[in-house]
Amino acid sequence: MDKKISVKVCLGTTCFVMGSSNLQELIDTVPRKYGDKVEVEGVPCLGLCSIDWEFSKAPYVKVDDEVVKEATVEKVLSAIDAKLQ
Amino acid sequence: MSMNSPKQTSHLKREILVRLIRAFLSDNFEENTRLIPYDMRPKGHEVPYRCCIYKEREILRDRAIAGLGASIEETDDSKLLSEVAKEALERTEPDSRPLTVLTTACKGCVPSRIYVTDLCQGCVARPCESACRFGAIKVTDGKSKIDPEKCKNCGMCAQVCPYQAIQKIIVPCENACPVDAISKGDDGHAKIDFDKCISCGKCVSACPFGAVHKKSQIIDILKCMKSGKKVIAMLAPAIMGQLPCTPKQLKQAILQLGFADVYEVAQGADVTTKTEAAEFVERMENGAEFMTTSCCAAYNQLVDKHITAMQPFRSDTKTPMYYTAEIVKREHPDAVTVFFSPCVAKRKEAMSNPNVDYVINYDELGAWMVALHVQVAECGESEFKNEASAEARNYAVTGGVAHAVQTLVPEEIPIHPVIVDGLNKQSIRDLKKYAKNGVCELGNLIEVMACPGGCLGGNATLNAYKPALKQLTNYVNESKSIVDLEK
Secondary structure (H helix, E strand, O other): OOOOEEEEEEOOHHHHHHOHHHHOHHHHHHHHHHHHHEEEEEEOOOOOOOOOOHHHHOOOEEEOOEEEOOOOHHHHHHHHHHHHO | OOOOOOOHHHHHHHHHHHHHHHHHHOOOHHHHHHOHHHHHOOOOOOOOOOOOHHHHHHHHHHHHHHHOOOOOOOOOOOOOHHHHHHHHHHOOOOOOOOEEEOOOOOOOOOOOEEEEOOOOOOOOOOHHHHHOOOOOEEEEOOEEEEOOOOOOOOOHHHHHOOOOOEEEEOOHHHHHOOOOOEEEOOOOOEEEOOOOOOOOOHHHHHOOOOOEEEOOOHHHHHHHHHOOOOEEEEEOHHHHHOOOOOHHHHHHHHHHOOOOEEEEOHHHHHHHHHHHHHHHHHHHHOOOOOEEOOOOHHHHHHHHHHOHHHHHHEOOOOOHHHHHHHHHHHHOOOOEEEEEEOOOHHHHHHHOOOOOOEEEEHHHHHHHHHHOOOOHHHOOOOOOOOOOOHHHHHHHOOOHHHHHHHHHOOOOOOOOEEEEEOOOHHHHHHHHHHHHHOOOOOOOEEEEEOOOOOHHHOOOOOOOHHHHHHHHHHHHHOOOOHHHHHO
């Protein structure tokens, strides 16, 4: 079987405050939608927010190696869909 | 609208606050504040929301004015942000009106009205015509048409249309306000009537343009810390579900921001529970029909401004904030007290309580942590000095206050809680009816929360409702019952 796609939702303080609090639902909805093709988890700070002023692009989500900036549920789902194609 | 739903406007408002806090902590607060709109929209930057970069910057400037705690309406357009920042440093107390409307961001939505869409089939049944009590709708040329002179916006035609072809166009802020305190002025922009406003903050959450802002007191708090004053944090129970960390880590994180000490408002909630339970027993023994709780600040304003007939039924017990602030000021008479609140309404309550100096909301607290790079999950644990009960910590959840009171009311006194889970036009009508008739057929202890879900659903929270509830409930479950704490 192909390698699973990994989705990491950053739950560091900056991402959480800037919106990943509302991405926690992905942790429930992604497995329901994609079954075992995708692995999703909430992770501690990915370190992407601390560079200069990049907090303004938070929340960050990593879909495999791709960084999704200003992530929303829709953006993350379409990043997953693109990888699955 | 779902509780605590994600919004781009919250992102913008928080980004402004982070930048303001960093500007305050920099070596040139005033100039760095002036530059915020230019830093956020530098030359050549994309224009995500408005017609041009100039309008974007102008709106960001206005948002920064609210972040500085000033009134957008009363600040002259020609005034530089650096001057507003300077005035924020000079003021001695926060503005008495907690909300401010940004007219440049208010789109001036089309007036609320009933609108017949192209889906209208000009059918033979024409239920819209028969449903209208004002003769305002008629099928002409194969389509229903509304006579705006006669239409009263009741929406009956929309309800009966078999094609759902008739829509009610709403103005979100007007529609969200339970007391008709916000409305479009003659210029098409929203205005708040502060004689009617109960500071519930529903308009803040409802406006899709983020045009309604609270006036932040964060600069005032930072100023106190900078001048070396002892600033003490008082955390309302809802905070324990807000950030991805334990309550003890949260305390440590707040100490890192520069607070001298941290108290749980649940400590005061235990006093509220005891006092309110005793008051309930006394009232029932004296033959009262019912009593309502009195801890929600928006509800208290509702009663005082719109349902004065409810005043005799509302408990005289003070709020958890009141008792906590009293304890803190007794233990630290020289301290500046800051209440950490999930909603806007508590700002109004704080202004009338000399023991509470400032109020900060959870989104502002979050911005402060971002500004200082505080990682809550990596903080050490700091113990709270005082214990609080499970029931008190659960005040933030709808039904929590009534349950706490019920726990302490002796068995021989019948108690039937009624939960008003959110203020809206319907629940306000119900409350008016209970007050007028002097009786509530559903029960004898009415708990009122302005926000659906209780304080955890407050308009200035950070976390989504479900995970917040889960986290708070864990904390409640590991706490002792008020009955055991008393022993």
